Amino acid sequence: MYYIDVLVIGGVGGVGSIAIQLAKLAGLTVISTASRQESIDWCKKLGSDYVINHYKPFVEQLEEINLKGVDYIFCLNNTDQHWDTITTSINPQGKICSIVETEEKHDLNLLKSKSAAFVWEFMFTRAMYQTKDMQEQHKLLSALSELIDQKKLVTTLTEVLTLINADNLKKAHIMVESGKMIGKVVVEYFE
Known part of the structure; x- marks a missing residue:
């Protein structure tokens, strides 16, 4: 095989x-x-x-x-x-x-x-060039969302910084730019 x-x-x-x-x-x-x-x-x-x-x-x-x-x-x-x-x-x-x-x-x-x-x-090719299959991006993301909802995939969220402000944005950039970030960081909620 x-x-x-x-x-x-x-x-x-x-x-x-x-x-x-x-x-x-x-x-x-x-x-x-x-x-x-x-x-x-x-x-x-x-x-x-x-x-x-x-x-x-x-x-x-x-x-x-x-x-x-x-x-x-x-x-x-x-x-x-x-x-x-x-x-x-x-x-x-x-x-x-x-x-x-x-x-x-x-x-x-x-x-x-x-x-x-x-x-x-490149994720934006279809939209940038208005390709005939532009709707496929929506279908792909919807299918991915379903797989996550069905627990067949786990999300990549590993860090959450609460409150969108200059300090947390700096922290998030430092984490990503360190080259040691695993998964994704989210900065959420305005003050």
Whole structure:
């Protein structure tokens, strides 16, 4: 039997946390990246079958779990930093998706011999360009909401700061910018 796998780069963030769960619901083998123990624990709690360290080369770590590469890669953290290891880790005819813009030019020829695809995902594309399938965004978010209501997915909310004010906004930014935030922070209620 052939198993389809996905590597989620940045599994502890808000998007990664949901992506791990959706991939498990779809029946995929999920490998996510994390480096700190609490981040590793979070990814496993959400359903990651394996967690590898994003500061180390992926290929060697994938080989340690008996994978020569992966079928899908979802890059949610620093496409520039991970480009070489992404192109090396993708299986022939695999698909790579990133939501993180690049500052560097990258060699797509690295994917040619593998017939691998690279695509961008941007949440606002449909609305910005008034695409024919613009209503799909509503359907996707409604389906996600139903999965949360049915307790098939857990939310990514991990921190709540009460009262929207300058101090709490600063605290929230510090938490997010630290690079150590797990899940999402919400600042709620005006004074």
